[in-house]
Amino acid sequence: MLETTIAEIGPPDPVAMTAARDLQARLTKPAGSLGALEELSVRLAGLAGVCPPPLPEPAAVAIFAGDHGVHAQRVTPWPQEVTAQMIGNFLAGGAVVNAFARQAGASVTVVDVGVAAPLPFPPADAAPTTASTDALSAEAPSGDAVPAPTGTTLAPPRLLDANVRRGTRDMTVTAALTRDEARAAVETGIRVAGELIDAGAGVLLTGDMGIANTTPAAALVAAFTGVDAEAATGRGTGVDDETYRRKVDVVRTALDRHRPDPADPLGVLAAVGGLEHAALAGLILGAAARRVPVLLDGVIAVSAALAAAALAPDAVGAMVAGHRSAEPGATVALRHLGLDPLVDLGLRLGEGTGALLALPVVTGAVRVLHEVATFDAAGVSEK
DSSP: OHHHHHHTOOOOOHHHHHHHHHHHHHBSSOTTTTTHHHHHHHHHHHHHTSSSOOOOOSEEEEEEEEOOGGGGGOOOSSOTTHHHHHHHHHHHTOSHHHHHHHHHTOEEEEEEEEOSSOOSSOOSSOBTTBOOHHHHTOBOTTOOOEEOTTSSEEOOOEEEEOOSSSSOOOTTTSOSSOHHHHHHHHHHHHHHHHHHHHTTOSEEEEEEEOTTTHHHHHHHHHHHHOOOHHHHOOOTTTOOHHHHHHHHHHHHHHHHHHOOOTTOHHHHHHHHOOHHHHHHHHHHHHHHHTTOOEEEOSHHHHHHHHHHHHHOGGGGGGEEEOBOOSSHHHHHHHHHHTOOOSBOSOOOOOTTHHHHHHHHHHHHHHHHHHHSOBHHHHTOOOO
């Protein structure tokens, strides 16, 4: 599946991009007055292969959840059990991502790809490591539909059991995953992308949950970009100075032990990655193969995006950087990918929250091409 998906990922369509630039120049506004939105609309036209590109709606957030053996190195004060507890909160609709998703009219799918503790709400129908349509349609235990801002209703959050293993191994001791496990997680992300798109999603948003997951994210950023461990490592949930220094040492120790080769992206994911990172890389690849945009959230997502780009360089054409995370590794990764974030609010929550806040910006960029009149059509004189 992975190789087939990579083979389906192609470069942007230059004809559609030229048409989008030409249309932008004829709309009733000064040329360039919409700044970065104009180039974003051109990129999305190139991805879709048509001008104007389809409106990026409806939106679907996929939150991949996993736990990490490196938690044993005390890189965070939060107990590992919080990962499973927060999944319960997602399903009950009580997290920040839920509030923002309701505001945006986006669906929420939670994917257990590597949670260590038993989940508070078991999936309704699922098979391990395989994303199934039935599992994707399973409702949260509350079962209550949530009003959307447009007056329609949103289905409650859904839970998918795609657990590859119950948390990764400690990457300072051994590889976090085997190559087969890393591949299984990537292919889970590909499946989830395909099923969400088949269900009608016009844009996918990355979400994540996993206590200690900024530590493997930092290792991935350092491995793929070549920066020092300290430049890639942030304070995550806001750790104190002592914990931060330990975290940097842990990232450096893991990199020194495994010497991950960025030319072998699956090997990098196996050595120092997390199951949610690998699955997010798969989600990006799956969307790129279908020429559907992916709105990236914070440092977990952009570290996964580095892996996706290493596997298929043209996958960058499907990526839209939702925001600039306060985590330093996010800026390093975005620079390496050549992506400019749409929003910079000092966010570092994860879950998909920054991507959801950026979603109206993306929609607006495309809507301009659909709805704004040209100078000729409106009878407006050009300069």
